[in-house]
Amino acid sequence: xxxxDRLDVLVTGxxxxxxxxxxxxxxxxPTLSTNAAAADIACVLPDEVVTAMHKAGxxxxxxxxxxxxxxxxxRAVTAIAAEVAxxxxxxxxxxTVFYSGGLAAWMFPEAVQQRIxxxxxxxxxxxxxxxxxxxxxxxxxxxxxxxxxxASGAHHASWIILDVVGESTADRGIALxxxxxxxxxxxxxxxGMRGTGSDTVVADDVHVPEDQVLFLSRMTMSPTxxxxxxxxGLDSTLSGTILGIGLGVYDHVVDGLTQGLPRSPKANPRHHxxxxxxxxxxVADAAMLIDSAILxxxxxxxxxxxxxxxxxxxxxxxxxxxxxxxxxxxxQIRAAxxxxxDLGGAGRLAESSPAQRLWRDMGTxxxxxxxxxxxxx
Numbered sequence: 001x002x003x004x005d006r007l008d009v010l011v012t013g014x015x016x017x018x019x020x021x022x023x024x025x026x027x028x029x030p031t032l033s034t035n036a037a038a039a040d041i042a043c044v045l046p047d048e049v050v051t052a053m054h055k056a057g058x059x060x061x062x063x064x065x066x067x068x069x070x071x072x073x074x075r076a077v078t079a080i081a082a083e084v085a086x087x088x089x090x091x092x093x094x095x096t097v098f099y100s101g102g103l104a105a106w107m108f109p110e111a112v113q114q115r116i117x118x119x120x121x122x123x124x125x126x127x128x129x130x131x132x133x134x135x136x137x138x139x140x141x142x143x144x145x146x147x148x149x150x151a152s153g154a155h156h157a158s159w160i161i162l163d164v165v166g167e168s169t170a171d172r173g174i175a176l177x178x179x180x181x182x183x184x185x186x187x188x189x190x191x192g193m194r195g196t197g198s199d200t201v202v203a204d205d206v207h208v209p210e211d212q213v214l215f216l217s218r219m220t221m222s223p224t225x226x227x228x229x230x231x232x233g234l235d236s237t238l239s240g241t242i243l244g245i246g247l248g249v250y251d252h253v254v255d256g257l258t259q260g261l262p263r264s265p266k267a268n269p270r271h272h273x274x275x276x277x278x279x280x281x282x283v284a285d286a287a288m289l290i291d292s293a294i295l296x297x298x299x300x301x302x303x304x305x306x307x308x309x310x311x312x313x314x315x316x317x318x319x320x321x322x323x324x325x326x327x328x329x330x331x332q333i334r335a336a337x338x339x340x341x342d343l344g345g346a347g348r349l350a351e352s353s354p355a356q357r358l359w360r361d362m363g364t365x366x367x368x369x370x371x372x373x374x375x376x377x
Contacts, residue, residue, distance in 0.1 A: 006291045007243075009298040010079040018076035024056040025080045032087035033354070039090050039195025040357055043188055049091055050156050053084075058095055059122040062102025064228055067117035072099075074233055074304040078240035078297060085244020086251065087354075089361040090195025092241040094126075094153040097196075100238075101125035101153075103231035104161050108176055109211050110225040116159055116176075125176075126157040128201060135164045135175060135213060142213055144175060144206040147185075152198040154184055160201060166215055173215035181206045192357075192364030232314050233304035235370040239297040239326045242371070245362045246290045246333040252355040253344040254283060273343075282343045289336035293329035300325040327373035330366040337362055 011022060035046045053059065061077050063069020072080075077099050085092035102125045105116055116123050133146025148162050157179050164175045185200040257274035273279055300322040307314045314322065337359060341348050348355040365371075 006294050007079050007082060009295060010075045010082075010301060014073075014076050014079075017070055018072050021057055021061065021070060021072065022076065022080050022083065025058060025083045028052050028056060028084065029087045032084060032091055036088040036090075036195070036354065036357065039088060041194075043186070043194045044155050044197035045091055045094060045195050049088065053091065053095065054122055057122075058084075059098060059124045061095075062099045062105075062125075063117050063121050063123075064106070064113065064226060066226065067113070068121035069117065073308065074236050074301040075298065077237045078243070078301045081237055081240025082244035082247065085241045086248040088195065089241050089245050089248075089358065089365060090193055090197075092244055093193060093196050093238070093365065094156070096237040096240060097126050097152045098124040098157065100231075100234040101127045101157070101159075101161055103234055104174070105159070105176065106225065106228045106231050107214060107219070108225055112176060112211055113225055120158065123158040124153065124156060125159045125161060126151060126153040127161040128154075129163040132163050132165055132172070133203070135166060135173075135208070137167070138207065141207055141209045142175070144177065144203045144208050147200055147202050149187060149200045150198050151184075151201045152196040154179065154182075154199060154201050155197045162201070162203075164213065171215050171217055173213060173217075175208050175214075176212040177203065177206060177208055190364055192360035192362070229308045229311060230313070232307055233300070233319075233322055236297075236300055236304050236322055236326065238365075238368065238370050239300070239329055241365055242326075242330045242333050242362065243290075243294055243297060245358050245365070246293065246336050248358050249337045249340050249355050249362075250286060250290060252353070252358070253340040253348060256344055256348065257283070279343055282339055286336040286339045286343075289332045289339070293332040293336075296325040296329040296332075323370070324373065327371045330371040334362060334366060 031052045032049060035049045038046050060069040061072040065071045077096065081092040081096050084095060104127060105113065105125050128148035128151040130150045131146045131148035135142035135144050151160065154160060160177055160179055162175050162177060164173050166173060183202045185202060187200045188198045257279065258272060303318050303322060341359060
């Protein structure tokens with residue numbers, strides 16, 4: 001059979017610390033597999049999964065090194081997310097949301113970063129851009145009221161970054177708020193990616209210090225707080241979840257084809273469905289699609305890491321290519337999954353089969369704006 005575990009193009013050249021965290025993520029697969037169905041039913045990650053990821057240091061991927069974090073690159077986090085998503089895409093999605101939220105927190109002053117991470121390097125930052133509520137200036141800061149939906153990971157985050165509007169509708173910005181100051185309304189009831197717990201967060205007269213609000217129109221291109229590189233490609237690591245779904249479906253279907261019932265019991269009980277040339281060709285086609293998707297994502301992740309490492313901003317063409325690569329990779333994974341499920345048969349869609357959950361997760365995740373090439377942003 002043709003293997004599809006081609007994450008080597010993502011992981012070549014990782015730092016020792018990044019490689020260690022990738023290995024730790026791989027070691028979590030039994031725990032993730034055991035709890036994936038429970039996450040799907042409860043519409044939130046089980047505590048056992050959150051605790052396991054916490055102990056493995058996966059909440060420190062975006063934490064700056066000065067605060068005891070990994071400060072990992074896009075390639076490393078994409079590969080880590082892919083490993084996690086092979087068993088639980090929801091856990092992988094939350095992980096990448098925490099990573100991008102943590103990177104976005106780099107834009108705040110150093111004093112704010114200290115509030116986040118100095119006492120707790122594992123403090124997770126999520127985000128939601130589904131509200132755009134107006135902030136009212138008050139003494140020493142702003143007063144915040146509003147609702148923000150699609151807040152993936154809010155149940156397990158320490159902080160959240162919310163989109164806000166200043167006194168002028170053209171004055172748009174972001175506010176960093178402790179999750180303890182907000183309430184959560186259960187509004188997430190989707191077909192797939194159910195374990196992300198992407199519910200609605202609500203602010204009711206929440207005071208936000210002045211240095212925890214940034215208006216994008218007033219920001220300069222100067223270095224971020226604490227001398228950290230300016231974060232780029234914040235959505236790029238989401239592709240790791242899509243890749244992991246493809247690899248997970250491949251694992252389940254090919255294992256079923258190899259271990260399943262004979263292809264023709266009367267003719268030769270030792271022959272299995274996987275022995276049929278047509279089935280082998282289909283598996284090869286799926287493997288090729290998955291491999292090419294990994295290559296596309298690796299190109300984008302590498303571009304983001306190079307730009308971050310050199311202090312250069314991605315050009316308009318590079319930013320477009322990152323978006324294009326993510327969208328095309330998602331479509332290739334969907335094609336691969338459809339091919340594999342055709343080969344696996346209707347049994348792969350039984351409620352007892354992990355493949356059907358991965359299929360539902362794929363259908364939901366790849367319709368995120370990060371992967372819809374036709375959408376403008």
